[in-house]
Amino acid sequence: MKYPISPDLVAEKNDQLTPDLQKDYDALGEQLERRGLDIKALIRQAEDFDIAVPSWGTGTGGTRFARFPGEGEPRNIFEKVEDCAVINQMSGCASEISPHFPWDKVDDFSELKAHSSQYGLGWSSVNSNTFQDQPDQECSYKYGSLSHADAAVREQAIAHNLQVIEWGKQLGSKVITVWVGDGSNHPGQQHFQRAFERYLASAKAIYQGLPEDWEMHIEHKMFEPAFYSTVIQDWGSNILAAMETGERCKSLVDLGHHAPNVNIEMIVSRLIQFKKLGGFHFNDSKYGDDDLDSGSLHPYQQFLIFNELVDAEYRKQPGFAPAYMLDQSHNVTDPIESLINSATEVQRSFIKALLVDRKALERYQSDNDAIMASNTLKAAFNTDVSPILAMARKNKGAAIDSLATYRASGYRQQAAKARPDTGGNRSGIV
Ligand code: LRH
Numbered sequence: 001m002k003y004p005i006s007p008d009l010v011a012e013k014n015d016q017l018t019p020d021l022q023k024d025y026d027a028l029g030e031q032l033e034r035r036g037l038d039i040k041a042l043i044r045q046a047e048d049f050d051i052a053v054p055s056w057g058t059g060t061g062g063t064r065f066a067r068f069p070g071e072g073e074p075r076n077i078f079e080k081v082e083d084c085a086v087i088n089q090m091s092g093c094a095s096e097i098s099p100h101f102p103w104d105k106v107d108d109f110s111e112l113k114a115h116s117s118q119y120g121l122g123w124s125s126v127n128s129n130t131f132q133d134q135p136d137q138e139c140s141y142k143y144g145s146l147s148h149a150d151a152a153v154r155e156q157a158i159a160h161n162l163q164v165i166e167w168g169k170q171l172g173s174k175v176i177t178v179w180v181g182d183g184s185n186h187p188g189q190q191h192f193q194r195a196f197e198r199y200l201a202s203a204k205a206i207y208q209g210l211p212e213d214w215e216m217h218i219e220h221k222m223f224e225p226a227f228y229s230t231v232i233q234d235w236g237s238n239i240l241a242a243m244e245t246g247e248r249c250k251s252l253v254d255l256g257h258h259a260p261n262v263n264i265e266m267i268v269s270r271l272i273q274f275k276k277l278g279g280f281h282f283n284d285s286k287y288g289d290d291d292l293d294s295g296s297l298h299p300y301q302q303f304l305i306f307n308e309l310v311d312a313e314y315r316k317q318p319g320f321a322p323a324y325m326l327d328q329s330h331n332v333t334d335p336i337e338s339l340i341n342s343a344t345e346v347q348r349s350f351i352k353a354l355l356v357d358r359k360a361l362e363r364y365q366s367d368n369d370a371i372m373a374s375n376t377l378k379a380a381f382n383t384d385v386s387p388i389l390a391m392a393r394k395n396k397g398a399a400i401d402s403l404a405t406y407r408a409s410g411y412r413q414q415a416a417k418a419r420p421d422t423g424g425n426r427s428g429i430v
């Protein structure tokens with residue numbers, strides 16, 4: 001196994017922090033035992049938790065106004081893999097990469113697979129892109145792709161998705177995520193039903209090419225790049241499309257793709273109930289699709305989402321196996337630091353949700369005891385599970401204090417020397 005940061009440095013830093021961690025861990029263990037919870041079982045769950053990292057999140061992101069590249073930007077998917085290896089080595093819970101095509105296209109996928117394997121990294125969902133025109137493209141996606149009025153454009157978009165599946169098979173992926181920006185900017189510009197019918201026909205054509213052991217995840221989004229209507233605008237259009245397309249076609253929930261204050265945890269509950277929850281793009285937002293760091297603004301909402309997910313596991317909900325992934329844009333932070341932080345913050349929401357006394361909650365719910373039901377969730381959320389997360393990292397050879405160890409490694413400064421900015425590398429989303 002190859003490590004981008006010296007394991008000796010990680011061990012040296014961990015040795016300094018272990019005595020205090022052990023004290024905090026033992027104290028939490030005693031507290032949880034009094035609540036009928038076994039900290040050993042919780043740490044195993046923390047060690048098993050994993051979330052995929054978006055390849056496109058490793059470069060500095062920007063907005064339509066500007067992008068301010070950081071030092072040592074990854075210039076290609078091979079360097080993005082190295083940065084993802086750092087995120088996994090420091091966080092201990094990010095062992096898969098989600099690529100985006102054609103941004104991450106290579107000539108030799110076996111070479112890329114070998115490159116990732118040496119770091120112990122795998123490949124999760126592959127993402128297609130029919131929201132940008134490529135230089136050598138026949139038809140433009142200006143007026144849409146899978147729902148375009150012109151059959152030739154739809155055929156081109158379908159062919160691209162089938163090609164992405166072929167590339168994904170070479171990397172060992174088992175899921176394709178399909179997000180399209182199709183929609184309209186003017187009332188009357190698009191016939192809602194005909195556009196949706198064209199989309200459904202295209203989705204079925206992609207599903208026809210889906211290997212038996214794969215899933216297809218449809219991602220909804222309220223607006224942008226379309227600003228009046230979007231063909232897959234909300235979970236309603238999404239679940240209808242997933243139900244129409246096929247059993248292994250499911251809905252993906254990107255947290256930032258909803259209007260402010262939408263009850264996302266209830267959407268998750270509905271998708272679980274109808275076996276149509278494919279997975280998540282975790283991030284946070286205050287206004288639009290801000291793609292900010294997960295749990296940085298609404299940690300209680302993220303906890304409530306995991307409360308639904310843990311409840312489904314607790315009830316042994318059939319067909320429940322959602323894929324977890326981050327989807328963020330890092331405009332003012334070191335992307336590696338934000339992704340380490342965010343992976344851990346999503347892991348934190350999961351472990352806190354495991355602390356919920358579900359028997360008591362069920363009782364309070366049937367007794368309509370709202371305050372005690374709410375307090376039962378708050379008791380879990382207000383528990384500081386940091387010692388469990390840190391001990392899980394230590395046990396996996398990751399860093400007890402991930403950001404301090406990453407900064408002490410000087411990895412970013414070394415990357416800056418190794419990756420001279422040719423001004424051309426535009427790895428983040430703009
Ligand atoms: C759309 C989206 C989608 C990706 C893109 C990079 O906003 O969330 O998941 O394809 O970001």
Ligand code: MN
Binds near residue numbers: 219254
């Ligand atoms: Mn997304």
